[in-house]
Amino acid sequence: MAKERLISLDVFRGLTILLMTIVNNPGSWEHIYPLLEHAEWxxxxxxxxxxxxxxxxxxxxxxxxxxxxxxxxxxxxxxxxxxxxxxxxxxxxxxxxxxxxxxxxxxxxxxxxxxxxxxxxxxxxxxxxxxxxxxxxxxxxxxxxxxxxxxxxxxxxxxxxxxxxxxxxxxxxxxxxxxxxxxxxxxxxxxxxxxxxxxxxxxxxxxxxxxxxxxxxxxxxxxxxxxxxxxxxxxxxxxxxxxxxxxxxxxxxxxxxxxxxxxxxxxxxxxxxxxxxxxxxxxxxxxxxxxxxxxxxxxxxxxxxxxxxxxxxxxxxxxxxxxxxxxxxxYRRGTKLFLIWGVNPMIVFFFSGIIPQGLRMIQLQNPELSTEQINLQKYLYSFWIAPFFNNPLDSSLAGALIYVGIWSFILWLFYKNNLIFKV
Structure with missing residues (x-):
């Protein structure tokens, strides 16, 4: 029989998967803060x-x-x-x-x-x-x-x-x-x-x-x-x-x-x-x-x-x-956000690899160039996020944080309904 969950471990896992989601989903791969990039070698x-x-x-x-x-x-x-x-x-x-x-x-x-x-x-x-x-x-x-x-x-x-x-x-x-x-x-x-x-x-x-x-x-x-x-x-x-x-x-x-x-x-x-x-x-x-x-x-x-x-x-x-x-x-105040990420890491990791690929498959007409098309992921970032920032590094980070926010809502629903997806 499995022992009772260690809350600090779930929170640590949640912090890690949350950081992974930010790192793997910038608004633009061309504009990333150095701390959110891997070492060159x-x-x-x-x-x-x-x-x-x-x-x-x-x-x-x-x-x-x-x-x-x-x-x-x-x-x-x-x-x-x-x-x-x-x-x-x-x-x-x-x-x-x-x-x-x-x-x-x-x-x-x-x-x-x-x-x-x-x-x-x-x-x-x-x-x-x-x-x-x-x-x-x-x-x-x-x-x-x-x-x-x-x-x-x-x-x-x-x-x-x-x-x-x-x-x-x-x-x-x-x-x-x-x-x-x-x-x-x-x-x-x-x-x-x-x-x-x-x-x-x-x-x-x-x-x-x-x-x-x-x-x-x-x-x-x-x-x-x-x-x-x-x-x-x-x-x-x-x-x-x-x-x-x-x-x-x-x-x-x-x-x-x-x-x-x-x-x-x-x-x-x-x-x-x-x-x-x-x-x-x-x-x-x-x-x-x-x-x-x-x-x-x-x-x-x-x-x-x-x-x-x-x-x-x-x-x-x-x-x-x-x-x-x-x-x-x-002392557990302020840990709920990371806890809901920590108990469902596999579903986030798996679908975070699927969703961006799916968005890139959807092509729309480029509002700035009527003769060209743009994929949905780039469209959402270029016209819904980037225009609100002067610094492209900030807008890229904002894109990642918005994605995290969406996942946080989904994971909160899972947590509220006691849905834990395990392999």
Whole structure:
């Protein structure tokens, strides 16, 4: 039986998904405040904290979802199916914009894509028996992979990796590790994964390139992606993927770090004692990450070992502060907004990837150029938001905040009616 929800964790998750929504939905991608952009390569901005925070939070939540460490065939099946459902949701996001239906175009094609989306969403988020979940999820997974490698022109370059795909993989391994090992083994696993990844990236020569390096597109992780994911990588590079294969190893370490904190929070210890231990651990990891940065740069795209320690440390400190205020002191005023975001993160993430693509498929006549058309997303921003601001950075941020406001209303309705969508 699942333990009672940890409110500070839900609030932390809500803050993270809200920041993600702002970052991923600017009014204009050409005008973004620096803090809301990813680091060009090495380094870490607030935006670069979002993804590792998600994985860390997922790790923290595992002991609360499975307080009794019982590992049997049914438990393994549940974990595997949930991981695969998350993976398939992410994979479908990569398919949405490539779906072809006969020779449909424009609105008819959009309606067809949305109908398929609703069917897939129901299949992967519906509350069925475990047996039905297993068969349905496997069917969706096989169909998507078949399409990706079928040679059909529309899907021959569809991306296989992605954010949800990595979360699904990390969830599977971290859950398995939680149920089968003790904390000493989990700590040792983190250390070994981070050291192994460092050694591979720093010492192993890159085939066809030369010496080991940490540069964009020429490192060992990029080479492995180019071999195993050829034609199915990030659209902006097509030669490497920021959620690629090798860099998933240290991402698992991020999840285990969250798992260790989750087990601390699950212990029957005085809350102030937990706060002190977490704060010290967070500070230690941040310092270690900065020290390691001198030889293995903090880098999100490579998910370097220093990046794992640095971002995990910051995540621990953020959760510590929230845990102290909300759970230890029992002060919850002003947390409702983030709470309603935190209990329904998957529905926001999934449809935040669908909605912008759908808006871009709707074409309108450009009021300023009668001979040209403009997509609905650009139309709404250009004529309903941007004219009210002199600074394009402000108008772009306003576009993101309006989008957040719309989602906040939707999530409030879900929360009010006790609708929580789980995978």
């Amino acid at each position: 090495n380094g870490c901005t607030p935006t670069d904290l979002v993804f590792p925070f998600f994985i860390f939070i997922m790790g923290v939540a595992i002991p609360f979802a499975m307080p009794e460490k019982i590992f049997d065939g049914s438990t393994f099946n549940k974990i595997a199916v949930r991981a695969l459902r998350i993976f398939c949701l992410g994979l479908f996001l990569n398919f949405f914009g490539k779906i072809e239906l006969f020779e449909l175009q424009g609105i008819p094609l959009l309606i067809g894509r949305l109908a398929i989306t609703i069917a897939v969403c129901y299949a992967l988020m519906g509350n069925f028996s475990l047996k039905i979940k297993t068969y349905v999820t496997l069917t969706v997974f096989v169909v998507l992979l078949f399409l990706a490698y079928s040679g059909i022109e529309a899907y021959q370059e569809v991306r296989i990796p992605g954010v949800l795909q990595r979360i699904g993989i990390v969830y599977f391994f971290v859950s398995f590790l939680y149920l089968k090992t003790r904390q000493r083994i989990q700590i040792l696993t983190v250390v070994l994964l981070l050291l192994l990844y460092w050694v591979l990236m720093a010492l192993v020569p890159v085939p066809g390139i030369g010496a080991a390096n940490f540069e964009k597109g020429t490192n060992l992780a990029a080479w492995l992606d180019s071999v195993l994911l050829k034609g199915h990588m990030w659209v902006y590079s097509k030669t490497w993927d920021p959620e690629g294969i090798l860099s998933t190893l240290p991402a698992i370490a991020t999840g285990i770090t969250g798992l260790l904190i989750g087990q601390w929070l699950n212990r029957p210890l005085p809350k102030l004692e937990i706060v002190k231990k977490m704060a010290l651990t967070g500070i230690l990891l941040v310092v270690l990450g900065l020290l390691w940065n001198t030889v293995f740069p903090i880098n999100k795209s490579l998910w370097t070992s220093s990046y794992v320690l640095y971002t995990s440390g910051i995540a621990i400190l953020c959760l510590t502060l929230l845990y102290y205020i909300i759970d230890a002191v029992d």
